[in-house]
Amino acid sequence: MSNNGKKTLPGVHVPHHKNTNDCVPQVMPVPDKVYISLHMHMGAPCDPLVKKGDTVKVGQLIGSSQAFMSARTHSSVSGTVEAITSMTTSIGAVDQVVVIATDGKQEISEEVQPPVVNNYQDFLEALKCSGLVGLGGAGFPAHVKFNLKDLNAVDTLVINAAECEPYITTDLRTMLDKSDMLFKGIKAVQKYMEINKVYIGIEDNKPQAIEKLRQESANDPTIEVVPLKAMYPKGAEKVIAYETCGKVIKEGQLPFQAGVIISNVTSMAFIGEYLTTGMPLITKTLTVDGSAIKEPKNVVAPIGATFKDIVEFCGGFKEEPAKLLMGGPMMGTPLYDVNYPLVKNNNALLAFAKADVPHYEETACIRCGRCVRACPMRLMPSLIETAFKMKDINELKALKVNLCIECGCCAYACPAKRQLVVVNKLSKRLIAPKK
Ligand code: SF4
Ligand code: SF4
Structure with a gap:
């Protein structure tokens, strides 16, 4: 039910x-060129299966990995591979990309x-x-x-x-x-x-x-x-x-x-x-x-x-x-x-x-409790912020900061515009086991 x-x-x-x-x-x-990242997923990046000068078709496999946690990469266009190079993608990482000059035919791969x-x-x-x-x-x-x-x-x-x-x-x-x-x-x-x-x-x-x-x-x-x-x-x-x-x-x-x-x-x-x-x-x-x-x-x-x-x-x-x-x-x-x-x-x-x-200018916390009332995980963001400032790892664990889903409700509700999500992210890093 x-x-x-x-x-x-x-x-x-x-x-x-x-x-x-x-x-x-x-x-x-279809644009003149596409830049297909080999790392569009959680886990290991793909290795390129094509090289400069290769012709590719739509749907053709162009990258894969032996790792279990990875996802295959396919060509979205038909055309010629111009380069395999590195660039910053929208997930903020520098990753390998396959640059393909398109031919406009959009021929579908036999695969x-x-x-x-x-x-x-x-x-x-x-x-x-x-x-x-x-x-x-x-x-x-x-x-x-x-x-x-x-x-x-x-x-x-x-x-x-x-x-x-x-x-x-x-x-x-x-x-x-x-x-x-x-x-x-x-x-x-x-x-x-x-x-x-x-x-x-x-x-x-x-x-x-x-x-x-x-x-x-x-x-x-x-x-x-x-x-x-x-x-x-x-x-x-x-x-x-x-x-x-x-x-x-x-x-x-x-x-x-x-x-x-x-x-x-x-x-x-x-x-x-x-x-x-x-x-x-x-x-x-x-x-x-x-x-x-x-x-x-x-x-x-x-x-x-x-x-x-x-x-x-x-x-x-x-x-x-x-x-x-x-x-x-x-x-x-x-x-x-x-x-x-x-x-x-x-x-x-x-x-x-x-x-x-x-x-927005950040101002002092006025203890209004709006961040607490807004939190879907029933956390206490204002107390987490205090514990973070004190670098109090035990208190951060007790406040269950790892349950934070980083949704931003607390910061959205806060009249003092405290940077509560940033604090929560940093707090999680602080209490994470050191590698
Ligand atoms: S970002 Fe975290 S602490 Fe803030 S409301 Fe969402 S779950 Fe709660
Ligand atoms: S909403 Fe902002 S001002 Fe109100 S208690 Fe939370 S952190 Fe403090």
């Missing part, structure tokens, strides 16, 4: 700014074939070949997430369709435009992982998606669509597991240890598509929005396209942006400029004009 929305954890009400709700994703033209899947091991192999990583932002390799020693350990699949970050609407578009593939992916996971119950958690500011998925699953008692109160951060793993099916993921646990697999809704639809077509993960749909963007829209872009090319497809900038973000405003990563290539787990590019980027 779901908890029917009765158990809700704290959070903050943020302006939704879902300006692109009605924007059906548009496929951008692209629907996988033959008859059992759980075939399913895991298919996920590995697809290059899928968590598309909600984490970049966790899918074949690792779904690889369980004991299938009996998990009885529930939670589909994370909350999309609680302001501005971003790509998951909503998945639900409205690709629900057939979403249910195909869900049924495959249920079949091969022997999962009885599926909950799809959706914030209640997406009534059209709730209605559609409810209608399409009406005859399937194993699938339940659970509306969640539209309050950030309903899409955090620990929050959505609790609010959809009452599962508690404890400190240091992964979801499967609490009996649940959690998958982003767009990842699940991709599984359905991959099982149908065999086309690996070579494009990404992202929301391009913010007050500095001329034509906000949802864009289907080839992996490796630069943000510069993507912004040009959206009409360019209205004015020089004062702030660029990869991802949403609550948990996104600030970017220096638009010369970064798109990677698999980018789901938004936001650009804000100067008038919309206020400057």
